[in-house]
Amino acid sequence: MTVHFADAAASFPVVAPSRLDSFVAAHSFDKPTLVMDLDLVSRQYRALKAGLGRADIHYAVKANPAPQIIARLVDLGSHFDAASRAEIALCLEQGAEPRDVSFGNTIKRASDIAWAFNQGIRLFAADSEEELEKIAVHAPGVSVYIRLIVEVSQADWPLSRKFGCDRDMALQLLDTAKTLGLNPVGFSFHVGSQTRRAEMWAPNLDVMGGIWQAAQDAGHDLSLINIGGGFPAFYGEEIDAPKAYAAKVIDMVEARFPGVAKIMAEPGRGMVAEAGVIVAEVMLVSRKSERDMHRWVYLDIGRFSGLAETEGEAIRYQFETARDGDAMGPCIVAGPSCDSADVLYEKRPMQLPMTLRAGDRVLIRNTGAYTSTYSSVCFNGFPPLAVVVI
């Protein structure tokens, strides 16, 4: 695999995913298409599980809810973290047991809580009193974990304050949950998506360990620490291999939560991103002026048709073309729509072959997470990202 980013460390030992490459090479695609390799999902699940040890993996379904992926993960013994009623329904349809599915969104419609309860879901997230009240009414007696804000992120895609509450409120919500007849079992947090190195977890875990201890001291007999996601994918900058990464994280967890009964982890991106490649096409290569240093490369896929995570140029995908042996030059990369916000990489241009032209195929590597369902319904009349699972 060729890495084109000027600053890419590229020292992560990427093995060419030959089954994926063979499939892609053997087929033509008349629109942008995500090809997912189930065997790579299996390999990644096993690697993460080997590192995570006794922790339960709850796959974050939102990363890629292709039914075949869910079914494969059910077969492998994975549990699931669902963001919505539809994701819960999907998991159950694909054979997951209700006891293995958590409703991890802290913002739930009351009727969806009731529906989930009726389906047998017994573990819910919350970060506020009003949410606990909704859960108590519509899913009486279930287990809840309280999500905390941890503000020491070093992630590439750091999280806002949207989810979680502060320490004092979290401790208070444990009491509220009890008063409401719920079973407060523990805490969750999120280190931030795409946390590239295991050691970046340490400050977050330190903070969480302190809050955990405070809860114990206040008389709460907690049993669950949900460490959320953050498991990285390779986008050109060095990351730890999945097994080693997961093992390091769990070692740090065990040290800070001695004897905790149950550990949950919610990899999403880290499970499926590297199992997918998007096959795209160059629509146009142009300059705006004879004096322009950069070319503009327009693809048939953009921010509104699958590459939403290029917002703010946060996630830098790796591109691969058949002309990568030719001389390279800097390009601004944009999507095909009549929308000026549909620009992928402009502040930090990409190096692409000088010979690139309309009609050329572009492979966008490691795009198995947060692409297919982020795609718009019909933006500018363009169809949603197609998905093929092999």
Next chain:
Amino acid sequence: MTVHFADAAASFPVVAPSRLDSFVAAHSFDKPTLVMDLDLVSRQYRALKAGLGRADIHYAVKANPAPQIIARLVDLGSHFDAASRAEIALCLEQGAEPRDVSFGNTIKRASDIAWAFNQGIRLFAADSEEELEKIAVHAPGVSVYIRLIVEVSQADWPLSRKFGCDRDMALQLLDTAKTLGLNPVGFSFHVGSQTRRAEMWAPNLDVMGGIWQAAQDAGHDLSLINIGGGFPAFYGEEIDAPKAYAAKVIDMVEARFPGVAKIMAEPGRGMVAEAGVIVAEVMLVSRKSERDMHRWVYLDIGRFSGLAETEGEAIRYQFETARDGDAMGPCIVAGPSCDSADVLYEKRPMQLPMTLRAGDRVLIRNTGAYTSTYSSVCFNGFPPLAVVVI
């Protein structure tokens, strides 16, 4: 209509859209739903047409491609600006004549150019040599207009350099088009979406007038000036009424392009935004800490399910609830998904009723443009924005 933004001038005479309000009041919705009033579309078309006079309106289909809207606009005599093959197909299906549909995307798939040509489309946009070459091969002899970059925007949603080329290149492309056997008829530009006052067009038109003259001086007998979109909708800040706005713009155009044979305008937002209201629901109201000044209000709709234009807090929609008579307080507003980027208004919080709670209905006004098709396919398991046309 109540306007809640602290800085809202709100002096634009908004007439309560009673047919829309009656429909919304009489129905319940179990998911976020955009309700579009065709009569308001008609009213707006007539107002814009009255102001634009001899200019042809090419409705920018991407703003809202609901088939009923296209059919209504066909009946009213509108022409259409299409961004893709699918949008062209939609217009033709709804009764538009091929001669009244322009293919305005400067980034087109070669096979789509050929398809459009076979459907009878004869007017294409371009801003680069490679695009002209594609058009010459797949749609020989058609009329083309060259899009320019105009960098003096005062719009609320200014455009990037994604579309258009500079003056020298534009003049050169007229020659290139001729050499390729195409018919270069004129220029297009875009002042930027949501250009609130007609006088903001003047600097752009001055620049374009100069380029137009240079082309004439170089021997090009141009017949078309396409002034693009930019026609505003009311989002809380004062705008000119549509007829007066359009008339002022056309007066400025006539003064700078004396005797031009054909003027095209491409309103999208300005045609349909005010004809729609989204019915949403509060999922949760919470604080992150006892000390927080702001509440967080989570809706069942967010950036990935229809409100994409809240990116960077650019477009500030107006919210309306049944509790608007109660005391107000500042709120951060976010969508329902497990995605930290799904926050609508945080830097500039909104004033919402202190009594607001989960289950309350929220009307989001003037959301008829750039909402329905921007909605994601199934982000986090949430369904796309539903659309009802009345």
